[in-house]
Amino acid sequence: MLGAGVLGSGLAFGSDGRVISSSARIVIVGAGAAGLALANRLDRSLDGARITIIDRRERHIYQPGLTLVATGAWPTGQVLDENARYMPRDVEWLKANVAEFDPDANCLFTDEGQRVDYDFLLIATGLHLDFAAIEGMSTELIGREGIGCVYDNPEHATRTWAMIDAFTAQGGVGLFTRGPGGIKCAGAPLKVTMLTEDLLQRRGRRGAAELVYNSPGKGLFSQPDINEFLKSHFPERGIGLNWSHRLKGLEAEARRATFATPEGDVRLDYDFIHVVPPMRAPDPLFNSPLAWQEGPFADDGRWLEVDRYTLRHPRYPNVFGAGDCVGTPIGKTAASVKAQVPVAAHNLLRVLAGREEDARYNGYTSCPLVTARGSAMLVEFDYELKMVPSFPVIDPMREQWLPWVMKDRLLQGAYNAMLRGRV
Amino acid sequence: MAFSPLGVFSVLLEVLRPYLWLLLVVLLVDLALLVLALRRRGDFAWRGSRRVALWLGAAAAVLALVALPYFTGATHASLTSWLDWFALAAGSVGIGLAVAVLLWPPLQLLLGRR
Incomplete structure (x- = not known):
């Protein structure tokens, strides 16, 4: 599900719109929508930092299109892509999966036994279908x-x-x-x-x-x-x-x-x-101290604990999260990723610059609710469940053709632009 | 959510990315034909070629008005609001103008020979 929010501009790169010099070791776990978008934004905003992204998957799936494939509206190939097309050149791509997080030691271990140390960790693992x-x-x-x-x-x-x-x-x-x-x-x-x-x-x-x-x-x-x-x-x-x-x-x-x-x-x-x-957090996250330890997000799926607004881990302040794995009240959509990634990236850059994080994720999520082939409702809302339409002229309570056209023809391009960190 | 011109441009670029090579070829061919037409001084058919291009563009716009919903897997019954009809009309006019602009150089060459 990807809403019109992906068309939004998001926050400027860097805490002041400038490139920041840093020698920090930054590890991003997951090369899905959130991981790739984070990698591209940070790569453009940082000079000297060593950024590593960890994920074995080479195939990229445009998941918002799966409902259209499953109902015969799209051919299978339309949702298939390659992570390599969106991977920044300067980012090291470690083709493995994370087996264990050890946030107390600021390191993690891959399923190939490799230890990876970090100064900052960005978690974008996606979720596990149980x-x-x-x-x-x-x-x-x-x-x-x-x-x-x-x-x-x-x-x-x-x-x-x-x-x-x-x-x-x-x-x-x-x-x-x-x-x-x-x-x-x-x-x-x-x-x-x-x-x-x-x-x-x-x-x-x-x-x-x-x-x-x-x-x-x-x-x-x-x-x-x-x-x-x-x-x-x-x-x-x-x-x-x-x-x-x-x-x-x-x-x-x-x-x-x-x-x-x-x-x-x-x-x-x-x-x-x-x-x-x-659905729940993937096993390495589910079993780690990084997951919510109590409360509804622990009981539901042991999602990644983050401050719902800053997306920063409250107990491990060098950890940020974005995407489906985070434990926030709403927001497991590609449109949420679009809204979360600039916040997480911006706040990390602020911390690297020795300043307080100041960007806030308002819970934005979006669903082009397809009611029939050729008809959809463009629904966008926030943590307060208030409608926050990107296009006030489109009535979210009305089934219309235009939101369908967006879903069918435009939003995949918007999603790809998001992966490149351009929107 | 707010908009930025760069963001909108990036999205459009991604939407068109699969067809960019084709667009580039068409534009280069058109440009070459335009140069050829401009080099034929005194053999210009401004008014005639423009009129024919506009008529063909109008025909393309009408065709788009009829076919665009089907091109998206919908029907005209799917258009339920003034916004839908406005979007259809605007898309059709845009297609018509694009067709007229792209056809003008070859038409100029063809009609200029007479």
Whole structure:
């Protein structure tokens, strides 16, 4: 999910818009959207610093496009890219994964046993999709027995499209789920539901299918105005709603799902199911002292502890974070990355210059909520769940073509510009 | 969120990046044709070529008005607000102007020979 926020200008490079001389060793963990954008911004703002980025992945996935791949609107190749295209020349790229953080010793260890020392650490690991938390579920099942999952990679999305394509042809019962707690792109499960319904309409097969969205809580969306809209919009489109239904297990061969509800377990048969697992911090972060040790962000997914405004670690002040891994109330979208990265980079540069950090992340996130092929709502809000439209002329409460055009044609370019640290 | 001209330019550059080589080729060819046309002194068909280019540009704008929603996987029924129609109209006019500007040099050459 990437909102119009990526078109914004962000903060100036350097704490005063100038290049800062420093001999600091800066390590960035993760070469996803946040990691690459941080690397590019810092590389341009620092002279003499040794910047290392650690990630084994060479493939870059445009994750905001996965919902479009999974619903047949985009070909798989459209979301594939290479990290090398965005990696700054002066940044050392260590192709390994982090196995352990030791923030008390200002070092970390890779899965190849290499020790990496740092003066400053920027954590942008992304998150872990906890498929194992659903009994009977594994990623090998995606694309089989009517099981789909839009998240994680284009292979999952492509196999999900095969399942949705078959489901719309054959009809039956379609179950749509959402993992509890903080998940990335919380609009994606809703978009997959609405785009499947739209596809059934387009193919003249709507009457052959029953669609039911299973929410793990008592709402559909964190922003209250959009939540109210969806709570009436789904029934208007004949999409049933089950509240407090958390997907607990799957019997793939029998095409049966078990949901935990306040009244006890409920088993539902399906012909297609969209599985959205719970999400949490990746193991090395999850098990490290850098994660929240108590409170909602510890209970939910042991996310990276940061001050929600400065994105600086309160207990380890030489650590900053950005992206899906940070424990903030909202903000696991590419649009959030766009807003977070300039803040984290700027505040680090201020610290390097011996000054107090002064940039603040206001919780900005954005979701072009696609309601049908050719129609979307451009929803942008902050920590206070107030709408903060980048384009006041676009009504966030209205389904329109223009936000769809942005999602379909413009936002990937904006995302790439963000990776280069240009917006 | 605020905007900066550099940010908007960077986004446009990224959006056009896959087609930049094609744009560059078209612009170079056009430029070459324009130079050829300008070197034919006394054989200029300003008014005629401009009129034909504008007509072709208008035709392209009308075509865009009809086809643009389908090009985005939508239909005209997807346009639900004045903003949608304004965006469609503005995009179509832009395409029409681009077509007119790009066609003018070859038209000048063609009509100038008569």
